[in-house]
Amino acid sequence: MNITTLGIDLAKNIFQLHGVNSAGEIVLKKTLSRIKLLEFIAQLPVCRIVMEACAGAHYWARKFKEYGHEVKLISPQFVKPFVKGNKNDKNDAEAIVEAASRPNMRYVSAKTLEQQDMQSLLRMRDACVEMRTKMTNQLRGLLAEYGVVLARGICQLRKRLPELYDRKINNGLSDSFKELLETQYNLLLVIEEQIAIYELKMKAIVKEQEVCQRVQAIEGIGLVTAIALAATLGNPRDFKNGRHFAAFVGLVPRQQSSGGRERLLGISKRGDVYLRKLLVHGARSVLLRASKKTDARSRWLMSLKQRVGHNRACVALANKNARIVLAMLLKDEAYRPAT
Numbered sequence: 001m002n003i004t005t006l007g008i009d010l011a012k013n014i015f016q017l018h019g020v021n022s023a024g025e026i027v028l029k030k031t032l033s034r035i036k037l038l039e040f041i042a043q044l045p046v047c048r049i050v051m052e053a054c055a056g057a058h059y060w061a062r063k064f065k066e067y068g069h070e071v072k073l074i075s076p077q078f079v080k081p082f083v084k085g086n087k088n089d090k091n092d093a094e095a096i097v098e099a100a101s102r103p104n105m106r107y108v109s110a111k112t113l114e115q116q117d118m119q120s121l122l123r124m125r126d127a128c129v130e131m132r133t134k135m136t137n138q139l140r141g142l143l144a145e146y147g148v149v150l151a152r153g154i155c156q157l158r159k160r161l162p163e164l165y166d167r168k169i170n171n172g173l174s175d176s177f178k179e180l181l182e183t184q185y186n187l188l189l190v191i192e193e194q195i196a197i198y199e200l201k202m203k204a205i206v207k208e209q210e211v212c213q214r215v216q217a218i219e220g221i222g223l224v225t226a227i228a229l230a231a232t233l234g235n236p237r238d239f240k241n242g243r244h245f246a247a248f249v250g251l252v253p254r255q256q257s258s259g260g261r262e263r264l265l266g267i268s269k270r271g272d273v274y275l276r277k278l279l280v281h282g283a284r285s286v287l288l289r290a291s292k293k294t295d296a297r298s299r300w301l302m303s304l305k306q307r308v309g310h311n312r313a314c315v316a317l318a319n320k321n322a323r324i325v326l327a328m329l330l331k332d333e334a335y336r337p338a339t
Contacts, residue, residue, distance in 0.1 A: 003027055006049045007096035008037075009089045010056055018093035019047075024101065029090065042067050050100040052076045052092075053108040061110035073108040074099055109234045118205060118231040122224065122274070125198040132191050139184060146173055161185040202227055215325050217335040219297065220282035220317060228275045229325060236330050242323025249276050251319040267315055276318070283317035296338035 003019040006028070015037050019028030032040055041049070046068045051057050053073040061071040074096065082095035099105055111119070136157055140150060148164065148171075150156055164173060165181040173181075202223055206212040211233075212226040221229070239245045246252055250270040256263045269276070287305065290298040305313040328335060 003044065003047045005097055005100055006044070006047055007093045007100065008049060008051050008060075009093040009096065010051055010054055010060065011089070014089070016089035016093040018090070018097050020097055031089075038063060041069070044069075046070075048072060048100070050074060050096050052079055052096060058111040058116060062113065065110075071110060072100060073110055074105065075108055078106065107238075109238045111231070111234060115231045115234055118227050121198060121201055121205075122228055122231065125195060125202070125224075126274070128191050128195045128198065132188065132195070135184060135188055135191070139181070146177070148173075158185075158188070161188075199223075205230075211329065214328060214334060217337075218321055218324055219337070220279070220286040220321050221325070222282060225275075225278040225282055228272075228278050232272055232275055233326070233329065236326055239326055241330075242326040245326040246319045246322040249279065249322055251276060251279065251315060251322055279318040279321055280314055283314040283321065286317060287314055300338075 002021045004022045005020050007018045009016040013034050015032050017030040021027050048070045049064050050072045053075050057073050064071045079095050079099045082098040083091050165178040209230050211230050215221050216226045248271045250268045254268045290301040
């Protein structure tokens with residue numbers, strides 16, 4: 001059985017395999033359980049294994065590489081056009097191999113264990129921040145129904161809640177509702193404590209990661225964005241240039257061109273949603289302070305804002321920052337701010 005390319009349709013427990021030889025002829029169609037998959041791959045002669053970049057793909061990529069195989073990950077959007085007939089596991093595995101046979105196919109870099117650790121830390125912190133926001137908004141809404149309106153800011157909420165649920169103070173709130181407020185207050189403290197722990201871990205990562213320290217010198221890239229970039233950019237040479245990386249993040253216009261007429265729409269919003277959000281929000285903070293500065297970058301930003309508006313200027317700066325980051329890493333240079 002001379003397999004040169006093996007496509008695997010990933011799942012939780014059942015995996016569909018589709019193998020072809022150097023002539024493109026089908027030599028394997030097999031269904032394996034999760035337990036038997038690694039055993040089969042270990043006995044397989046060295047070949048190219050291709051999978052969709054989906055849940056669990058990075059784990060399997062690391063495992064398969066340990067046996068000497070060349071592993072490639074393809075974005076699901078590039079596999080979909082090659083699915084023949086109805087969608088099922090067999091057709092999906094065949095489509096993966098068909099997509100991998102194209103000479104200009106684009107692949108996704110497999111993440112290392114360290115990169116996944118950083119990504120997991122960011123996601124868990126983000127979940128806690130989101131939970132805190134939901135809780136504070138809910139508390140403000142419920143208190144408003146009792147005629148209690150608090151000042152803006154989480155600090156004001158944290159300060160006022162102990163006074164509101166104090167049983168000794170007669171403030172028009174029932175004992176039952178005060179008990180609920182106290183429970184939510186204690187839960188809020190636990191969430192904030194966990195966020196603080198995550199942020200300490202993030203600061204420790206930045207001290208160890210030289211890449212994070214370098215990209216933080218760019219205006220609009222802070223602690224969280226620097227770690228997100230390190231978690232996404234494994235090998236910078238996987239990208240041709242800064243424009244390629246900006247397109248990967250989804251910070252370039254969509255096209256709807258035909259008949260020689262070019263029509264550019266809004267940004268494509270492809271790639272990592274979380275990283276794109278961080279880059280755009282970082283650009284917003286830079287743009288808010290640009291009017292008070294006189295350097296070349298700030299002057300360019302203000303001029304751009306007058307021509308295209310606030311939101312487009314933010315996206316343009318996010319695009320520029322993404323390109324600067326990749327240029328710095330490819331050339332192994334430090335950031336040189338505009339004067």
